[in-house]
Amino acid sequence: MTVSFGGRAVLAALTMAVGMTAAHTGEAQEGVGFLATSLRYSERMLDRQEDVTNKVAIALRARQSGQLGINKITFGGRFLGTVIYENTNTPGKFPILSRLPPTHTSGTSDTYGVINDISLIATATTPLLTAVVQGEYTEVEYPGQNDIQLRKAWLAIGDLDRSPFYVAVGRKTVNFGNFASYAPFTHTHSSHYFWAQTKDPLIEIGYITDRTELALSIIRNHRGNRVISSPKNDDHYTNYALNAAHRIPLANGMGLKLGAGFLRGTIYDSAIAHHPPGSGIDRGWNGAWDVHATLSGERFDVMAEFTQTTDRWPATDHKVSALTLQGRYRSEFLGRPAVYSLSASHGRQGASGTEWESMSQVILGMEVAVAPNVTLGAEYLFNDGFVPLILPRRTGDAGVQSHSIILGAKLTF
Template sequence: MFNKTLHLQSVSAPIHTFLSLLINTIKLMLKKLLFVLLFGNLAYSQQDIIAIKSIDFNSEVTAKMLDQNQDLRKINILLNERKNNAITNNSLTIGTSIISLLDYQHSNTDSKFGYLMRHPTANNQIGKDVSEAVIHSFQLSLTATVNHWLTSYVEILYNPQQAFGSGTITALERNQLQLRKGIVVIGDLNRFPLYGAIGKMDAPFGQMGSVNPFTNSTSWHAFAGLSYGAQLGFKKGGFHAKVMTAQGGAQFRAMHTPVGDNTKTPSKLNNYVADINYTFALIEKVKLLIGGSYLRGSAYCQEFPVTHFSPCKDNNPAYTFYGNLNIDNRLTVQGGFAKTTKVWEGTHNPTPPLDIYEAAKVSTLDIGAKYTINPENKVTYTVSGEFSNLKCGPDGAPWERQNQMVIGLSGLINNSSKLFFEMFRTEGYVPLNFISGSNDFEPFPPGTTHSDRNANSLGFVLGAQLTF
């Protein structure tokens, strides 16, 4: 782990002046935020509102916060690291992470690649073979602490490979910086089990993290929500419960609810997620976590024909059950199942011959395991395997299902940076946009669909995630 504090006194005069100005500005903003949050009704000591005293670089904490597919409940990590004093009071912690990849994949069907870690569009994937050497993503994080109970976290993301902008990966619209997450967290688990958060954050729905070193599970792509909202949690011992109220609409990831006037713009706090889980020891060095979640509005509510980010007339709730078994911090076995409570109306195409397939509920299943070979070494090696799937059509439908299998090997350096290799196979090609076809000749003639249950692809990913 690289953990170093850069004190302002050690910086040269010009940089010292700049940092002093920056810190004074941050101080003023945080003081105003503190006053607004408390409305002047809570007393606090003078020591609680002193200036930021240090700028920290903690690569181990940064690796946990910026990992894009493992342990995705980032508010939990933030609170636990504060509880363990890995993030100190009155500090600004800066972190960065970059993922670079060399990958190849082959499909048995022209221009139909089911691997979801690469944006599946015909603009970027032509023919039956694709290979590339790319920057998958770059992240920048800033964690600021005012006192023992008030923390802010901001994450900036650059990810042209998975951006939903138009054009190819060289198009300007897909090469933008975005505020991926931005939250203010209120709470101190050392003093009180209740905490809260306001901002743009991951929805606490299910266990969306993966055992893979790089690839997200199919469950994540189907149900992992991200939106503006407010979260309230209670954590005591092995018991953890939380509820999040979120802004509805169709433009946030996997958090669709109608907001009126046929608009897709999130403008009401009319969606929510509730989650509860419990961790207990089975025997010495063996822990089991079990949990369940409920989501008022999932992504699967549009009528035919389905298009991304279009508004819904009604919401489609979803539920999930999940578990995680950890043995001696070396072997992890986890799994989960999620399903909507209603059918997805858009999965029925009314035009023959596809009209024989009735609308179906959407479900996902994932199960995986990873084993760390040498947990005490500076470079730790982990092997992993995972199966996950998406099912959104009846048996035999072209959009019936998409399966994903991944085998991975990774080396973690100083608990922060990793090198990894994965082999993957997908079965089925089920893009959610126009999943069951179109009612016009563009982009597909009536009675046809680009979904294909017989398409499959095979490939590998060789990459590095370097975190500082």
């Protein structure tokens, strides 16, 4: 087994990352004139593992706390690269999530390196406006997509010091569910099945306080990125999402966060399980609902999330659901801040005994902050079941099991 050219590039980046240091902690904004950087803000806005669906709240709270200055343009960026070793008991079938088919071999094992993404983000602020533009380069794009993409472009009207209400318009992740993953690099079944992203602009109306987040998103009837779709995709704005989260303070500095959400239109509405077309197929609305809870202490977080479609998916004649249970503990490794995590998730879309019934995944993870802007991570993954959500009745194989090891680095400014 050999590591491809991409893998050597990633290994070089890892070596360079270890030697990097930062002159500041990133807690506050730094810059000259109207140009600035904020490391902690960039870390949260560019993180796909946590704070997945509520980026508007992150940005508006950053304004309020001073991480974002008013009348400034704040720049940030991130490099995320990984080296992946996979082994499967069935040639050509690798059920690891967050990886696309072109990255896999036809054999039973493989080692390769990829640039997951190189992202750049710019945030411009005025007394009432916050504008965000984010682009990226990736080597794991979906077939047919460009490797350079405009991922987000939205404008929010609001200032939490004046009012808890805001309005946002643009291309962004839909505010539905939580879908956080405590693992360093790999998604859970919850996010793999139900993470909703738009290609067309949506309208989000929300309410944010120190403990509460509420959002209503009005979505255009088009096939979006990932899970978004509607029966006719007729350009009307009749698809929508509702999301709510509230944090309850507990004794000994702990807190309990409870959340729930609903999305009206998903891709699980057609017998054709391959990017359903906008017309010509008799489809109806098949929404999804979500509940989640997170118990947090000074050093730990424990989370549970469950999401399910409201009706059966015609492609499998069964409701689609995902369950995630995970926890993490903040400590040290060789004197550096470290996070240890365990994540288990399960996705189901078929009747008991079918080859396409379900998939399961368990991840042991570790991340170490070797410098203020550099994090190294490692994962061990066990996957059980192979059910691509494209043509699951044809491609599903319940007997597939795989073991994977992922090493990677995140560089952020």
